[in-house]
Amino acid sequence: MKLFTPVLFILLAGTIFFLYINPTYLSLQNVLAEQAQFDAALSRSRELQDVRDQLLARYNTFSPTDLTRLQKLVPDHVDNVRLILDLDSMATKYGMRVRNVAIENEKARAQRGQIGPGEEVYESVILSFTVSGSYDTFRQYLNDLEKSLRLVDVVGVSFKANEVGIYDFTLNIKTYWLKP
Structure with a gap:
């Protein structure tokens, strides 16, 4: 009996350890471990927010006129109609009209000869007109x-004589524009 009680407690302690503890x-x-990952993600999120705030502050230093000019220089979407209207208004100053407009997607043309993955941050289109x-x-x-x-x-550029x-x-x- 002296030996039974200590062995019982040891077995009970082992069982409790393996089944519960x-x-x-x-x-x-x-x-x-998940909490450490979440803390790291939260820390990274705060760093990204700081970078975003710095970039936003820098962006806000630009005048609206400069932002408009920058948007016109490299737009973030293709606006062929606006481009054709701009080309036509420039031509009108010299008594000319833009005619026979044709658009060829540069992406389709580039993929024919592409050997690796394209990593450009922009897209382009070829516009032909007379x-x-x-x-x-x-x-x-x-x-x-x-x-x-x-x-x-x-x-x-090609030309042919009329009169x-x-x-x-x-x-x-x-012409080019930034990829979204």
């Missing part, structure tokens, strides 16, 4: 196009 301790360790006028007015038009706020690259001194100029321009 150890599983509870392991679940507590899991909860503490204007008619003299060579001098066309040069002035190109000069205005060069000085416009909208970022465009002239990727192709004496009047030409049909076909322009291919590439």
Whole structure:
């Protein structure tokens, strides 16, 4: 009997340990690990909020005029109608009209020759159109196009003569916008 009581207590202690204390301790360790992950995520969230606040403060230092100009320079969406209207208003200053507008999605063209994943933060489109006028007015038009706020690259120019001194100029321009 002297030996029975201590052995019973040892077995009871072992049973309590393996059936209650150890599983509870392991679940507590899991909860503490999750809490550490949440604390790290909360800390990272605060850092990101600080960065966001700094960027927002920096953004707010720009004047509304500068923001409008920046939006026109590199828009965050494709606005082909606005671009065509801008091109036509520039052409109208020189007595020309934009005609035969065609749009080719640059993404489809680029994927044909692409070998790896594209990592650009922008997209582009090629816009083809025709204007008619003299060579001098066309040069002035190109000069205005060069000085416009909208970022465009002239990727192709062709012309054909109609009347004496009047030409049909076909322009291919590439314009860009930021990916959302």
